[in-house]
Amino acid sequence: MTAEAMEISDLGVGCAADVLERMCFADIGEPGDGQNSGPYEVVVEVAFEGSIAGRFYLAACRDAVQAMAAGFLGQDSPPTTEAGAADVVNEIANMVCGATLSQSSEENQFRLLSPRQVAPSALDAIPSELRRTLWLDEGHVATAVLLGEGPP
Amino acid sequence: MSKRVLLADDSRAMRVFIRRVIEMSGFEVSRYLEAGDGREALEVLRGEGADLVLTDINMPVMDGETMLREIAGDAALRDIPVVVVSTDMTAPRMERLQSLGAAGYVCKPFYPEDLRATLESVMELEP
Numbered sequence: 001m002t003a004e005a006m007e008i009s010d011l012g013v014g015c016a017a018d019v020l021e022r023m024c025f026a027d028i029g030e031p032g033d034g035q036n037s038g039p040y041e042v043v044v045e046v047a048f049e050g051s052i053a054g055r056f057y058l059a060a061c062r063d064a065v066q067a068m069a070a071g072f073l074g075q076d077s078p079p080t081t082e083a084g085a086a087d088v089v090n091e092i093a094n095m096v097c098g099a100t101l102s103q104s105s106e107e108n109q110f111r112l113l114s115p116r117q118v119a120p121s122a123l124d125a126i127p128s129e130l131r132r133t134l135w136l137d138e139g140h141v142a143t144a145v146l147l148g149e150g151p152p
Numbered sequence: 153m154s155k156r157v158l159l160a161d162d163s164r165a166m167r168v169f170i171r172r173v174i175e176m177s178g179f180e181v182s183r184y185l186e187a188g189d190g191r192e193a194l195e196v197l198r199g200e201g202a203d204l205v206l207t208d209i210n211m212p213v214m215d216g217e218t219m220l221r222e223i224a225g226d227a228a229l230r231d232i233p234v235v236v237v238s239t240d241m242t243a244p245r246m247e248r249l250q251s252l253g254a255a256g257y258v259c260k261p262f263y264p265e266d267l268r269a270t271l272e273s274v275m276e277l278e279p
Contacts, residue, residue, distance in 0.1 A: 018261050019261040022261045022262060073165065073169070074169075088165045090163070090165075094210075095260045095261055097239075098240050099239050099260065106243050107243070109242065109244060110240075112210050114212065
């Protein structure tokens with residue numbers, strides 16, 4: 001595990017918190033809030049290439065997905081349609097990944113590929129040291145960054 | 153005066169979000185136009201026109217930077233203010249966008265107030 005990967009993983013979870021607070025109007029809680037909110041149901045992968053290459057992952061349990069979508073789209077009460085919620089989670093993953101890479105180095109030049117939803121089992125292949133978790137009132141969200149494994 | 157605003161972003165969710173912020177901010181908008189990529193945005197601009205463009209950078213088919221370059225090179229379009237809304241605000245990117253005449257930048261993620269302030273600033277410069 002490189003120090004760079006750990007640093008970017010830390011940066012990634014900070015950027016995720018920023019996105020969720022600013023654009024989904026979510027309250028980020030303490031570990032334990034929403035802890036029993038079920039497994040990760042949606043996992044989005046954003047591959048990036050350029051002076052830095054790799055893959056970013058954003059995962060969320062069902063209730064967190066609905067909360068993010070409702071906050072972002074401005075709908076007072078879930079459920080948002082599945083397609084609408086998926087579009088929101090893809091966009092959030094895209095923003096978090098872009099912000100993380102921009103902040104990791106001013107000199108980074110990169111291109112993000114379109115976000116795509118992958119099987120929740122994709123998380124199993126990511127070392128736990130690179131995963132970070134955020135707790136929302138409604139459920140949990142995880143982020144992870146893998147360096148050196150760009151687009152397929 | 154009421155404006156026609158073109159939102160160029162490949163994410164429908166982001167177009168909805170930006171439109172919501174504009175509406176909450178009280179700007180007078182007579183019509184929202186939408187495009188999913190830079191090429192589609194240029195077609196809208198050349199067909200229906202717009203008074204203001206908000207665009208993402210990272211889009212399929214034609215990215216926002218290429219679109220901005222096309223706008224800068226088209227005498228009929230180059231006076232339309234373009235505000236870039238993107239996660240990619242690294243120094244090299246910002247320099248290129250500035251040289252292409254972007255009227256404003258908003259870095260994602262942003263608070264709704266950030267977008268409103270940028271739009272107010274851009275609108276004030278409008279004749």
